[in-house]
Structures are given as C-alpha cells and as structure tokens.
Amino acid sequence: MSVLAEAGMISFARGIPAPEMFPADELAEAAQRAFARHRATALNYGPPAGFAPLREWIAAEHGAAPGQIVITPGSYILLTFLVRVLLDAPGPVVVEVPSYDGAVSLRGSTARRILPVRRDETGLDFARLEHYLATGERPAFCYLLPTFHNPTGTTLATADRERLVDLAIGHDLLLVEDDPYGRLRFAGAEPPSLRSLLVARGAGELSVFMSSFSKVVAPGLRVGYGVLPERLAQRVAAVALDTYVSPPLWPQAEIYEFLAGGFLPAHLSRIRELLRLRRDALVTRLAAGLDGAGARWSNPDGGYFVWLELPAQLSAADLLADCERAGVTFVPGPGFFADGGGASSARLCFSFHDVEDIAAGADRLVAAARGRLVGVGAA
Numbered sequence: 564m565s566v567l568a569e570a571g572m573i574s575f576a577r578g579i580p581a582p583e584m585f586p587a588d589e590l591a592e593a594a595q596r597a598f599a600r601h602r603a604t605a606l607n608y609g610p611p612a613g614f615a616p617l618r619e620w621i622a623a624e625h626g627a628a629p630g631q632i633v634i635t636p637g638s639y640i641l642l643t644f645l646v647r648v649l650l651d652a653p654g655p656v657v658v659e660v661p662s663y664d665g666a667v668s669l670r671g672s673t674a675r676r677i678l679p680v681r682r683d684e685t686g687l688d689f690a691r692l693e694h695y696l697a698t699g700e701r702p703a704f705c706y707l708l709p710t711f712h713n714p715t716g717t718t719l720a721t722a723d724r725e726r727l728v729d730l731a732i733g734h735d736l737l738l739v740e741d742d743p744y745g746r747l748r749f750a751g752a753e754p755p756s757l758r759s760l761l762v763a764r765g766a767g768e769l770s771v772f773m774s775s776f777s778k779v780v781a782p783g784l785r786v787g788y789g790v791l792p793e794r795l796a797q798r799v800a801a802v803a804l805d806t807y808v809s810p811p812l813w814p815q816a817e818i819y820e821f822l823a824g825g826f827l828p829a830h831l832s833r834i835r836e837l838l839r840l841r842r843d844a845l846v847t848r849l850a851a852g853l854d855g856a857g858a859r860w861s862n863p864d865g866g867y868f869v870w871l872e873l874p875a876q877l878s879a880a881d882l883l884a885d886c887e888r889a890g891v892t893f894v895p896g897p898g899f900f901a902d903g904g905g906a907s908s909a910r911l912c913f914s915f916h917d918v919e920d921i922a923a924g925a926d927r928l929v930a931a932a933r934g935r936l937v938g939v940g941a942a
C-alpha cells in the first residue's frame with residue numbers, strides 16, 4: 564500500500580511524517596560529508612551493533628557507554644529482537660492498554676501471557692499492576708510508552724514515573740521504555756525518562772530505552788536504537804548478526820553527520836511548530852463540532868496522535884465506514900488493545916496533512932460522527 568493518501572482522501576491513519584518535515588538540504592549536506600569522511604567503513608559490512616561514531620554520539624546523549632548502544636534498521640526490529648532475547652526468561656509481559664499496535668501484534672508470535680494495565684489521560688492503572696506483583700506474578704518485562712503515547716498522545720506524570728521506578732526496583736522488574744516521539748515536544752515541560760530515574764537510583768540494569776530517528780528525521784533512513792544493559796546489548800547484537808550480518812551502515816553514517824553537523828536543534832524547532840499547528844487545527848475542529856456530544860479527545864503536548872473516545876453506543880468501525888465514504892480515514896481503537904476493547908475509540912494522527920486538510924478532514928469526521936449519533940439516538 565502506498566504511504567500516500569489516495570487522491571482526495573484525508574488520512575489520520577498512519578503515523579508518518581509529512582514530506583515537508585524532512586530536513587532535505589541538511590540531509591543532502593550530511594550525505595556528502597558522510598561520503599567524504601566515512602565511505603571506507605560505511606559502504607562496507609560492519610559491526611552488528613551499528614556505526615561506531617553514531618553509537619558514541621547516542622551514548623554521550625544518554626550518559627551511557629557505547630557498549631550499551633545497539634543501532635538497528637528502525638526501532639521496530641529492535642523490539643522484535645528484544646522480545647526474542649527477553650522471552651528466554653519465564654513469566655508474562657506487562658503491556659499498557661491501549662498500546663502501540665506494532666507491539667500488540669507481537670503477542671501472536673510470542674504466545675506469551677499478557678498482563679494488561681490500563682493507560683489513559685489520568686495515567687497508569689497502578690492498582691492493577693500492584694495487584695499482579697502482589698499475587699506473585701514475575702513478569703519478564705514491562706513495555707511502556709511514557710511520553711506521547713501511541714495511540715493516546717498522553718504523557719505519564721513525573722510522580723507516576725517515580726512510582727513505576729519504585730515498583731521496578733522493589734520487584735526486580737525490567738522496564739522497556741519505547742520513546743520515538745519524546746523529541747517532538749511543542750508544549751509543556753519534559754518529565755525525566757524512566758531510564759534517567761532508574762540510573763539515578765543505581766538501577767540502570769532494569770532499564771531498556773528505545774528510540775528512533777524515524778519520526779524526528781526520516782523513516783526511510785531506517786535508524787532506530789536501544790540503550791541497554793551491556794550484557795543485554797551483546798545478546799541483542801548477536802540476534803542482529805544472525806538476522807542480517809551487518810545493519811546498513813550508510814544511513815547511520817548520514818544520520819551521524821546530520822547530528823554532528825549540529826542540524827538537529829533548528830530542525831526540531833521547525834517540525835515542532837508544524838506539529839503544534841496541526842494539533843491545534845485538529846483539536847479546534849473537534850471542539851467546534853463535538854463539544855457537548857459526549858465525546859472526549861486528548862490534547863497532546865507533542866508527538867503525532869490525538870485519541871478520540873466516542874460515546875459508548877457508537878462503534879468506531881461503523882464510523883470509519885461512513886468516514887471513508889466522506890473522504891477521511893483513521894485507525895479504530897481495537898487494534899491497540901491487547902485484551903479486547905477500544906470499540907468506541909479512534910486514533911487520529913495529525914502529522915501528515917497541512918492545517919487546511921486537517922481542518923477539512925476533522926469537519927468530515929465530525930459530520931459523520933454527528934450523523935451516527937443521531938442514528939443511535941444520542942444527539
């Protein structure tokens with residue numbers, strides 16, 4: 564399927580950047596520098612954990628050792644490697660509900676018991692998590708999206724992060740923190756990462772932090788990474804070696820020159836502002852059309868997603884059918900729920916279209932929702 568929306572269709576479905584968000588000139592410059600400086604290594608096979616200068620750059624950013632960094636062709640494949648390595652250990656896996664649909668779909672391939680923990684705008688359902696731990700569950704790991712959560716766009720408060728870290732330390736629980744959107748903050752203050760809190764408590768061994776340059780620079784370069792305890796990094800690198808011998812080093816060298824050339828800060832300022840305007844366009848139109856209709860939506864401080872919760876009697880799948888006829892599309896909630904649920908929810912991605920198209924798409928969605936609400940006698 565093409566990543567571009569069909570002609571006339573406004574897509575809130577896929578979490579992809581708009582082409583105007585790519586730092587095209589800077590990447591061209593970085594590519595030239597990478598060719599001049601690194602072609603002898605970057606055009607060859609290389610270490611499975613990735614291009615050494617980029618590993619060092621990422622390690623310095625995270626206050627980690629280069630041996631803790633594994634760079635992969637995007638962070639999704641890193642998640643699959645981690646699952647392979649970590650599921651050597653017995654025990655179920657704690658997953659937020661809702662959660663990233665890519666992670667939810669891994670469930671089928673692992674046949675591992677999932678312990679669902681509800682996540683919403685108020686935070687994480689700690690009572691449930693504490694109940695699991697108190698009743699003797701020994702999870703292999705806990706997979707979390709603390710910042711600009713996919714799909715809800717919400718961010719865990721610092722107090723929740725500290726509570727999670729207390730639980731992790733108390734129960735020897737590994738926290739896998741997936742954070743591809745954290746750099747895309749356009750409002751509010753940045754809370755500490757789970758990793759930084761664990762490291763400050765001398766418990767860095769309980770942290771896996773993963774991120775990606777896909778949403779921040781360009782997904783086509785396929786550069787994601789993990790900051791892991793060194794032994795785990797070695798095991799993940801061994802799986803990488805078995806899988807593809809060497810990752811493509813060329814895009815890693817290009818990203819390295821982009822970062823070392825100091826292009827990231829100005830680029831981030833530019834795309835954060837684009838994203839802020841797009842979020843504003845979406846939530847303003849939702850408010851204009853759905854206020855008082857029993858629907859709720861998140862208002863994220865960054866990232867790509869708004870989460871829309873419709874009145875319970877309205878099915879997001881039915882609404883999607885109406886919306887597609889009207890020329891707008893989104894992802895209905897159930898794909899994000901590991902335990903069933905989400906029937907009346909929708910993920911709306913605001914990264915791809917410009918503000919005019921977002922406003923037009925939101926108006927189409929609102930009109931379809933209003934029509935359905937009349938149909939079910941709720942408006």
Ligand SMILES: Cc1ncc(COP(=O)(O)O)c(C=O)c1O
Nearest residue numbers: 578637638639663713775777787
């Ligand atoms: C939460 C989350 N994790 C991981 C990924 C994978 O991204 P990539 O493989 O492009 O780095 C995505 C992409 O949508 C995501 O939303």
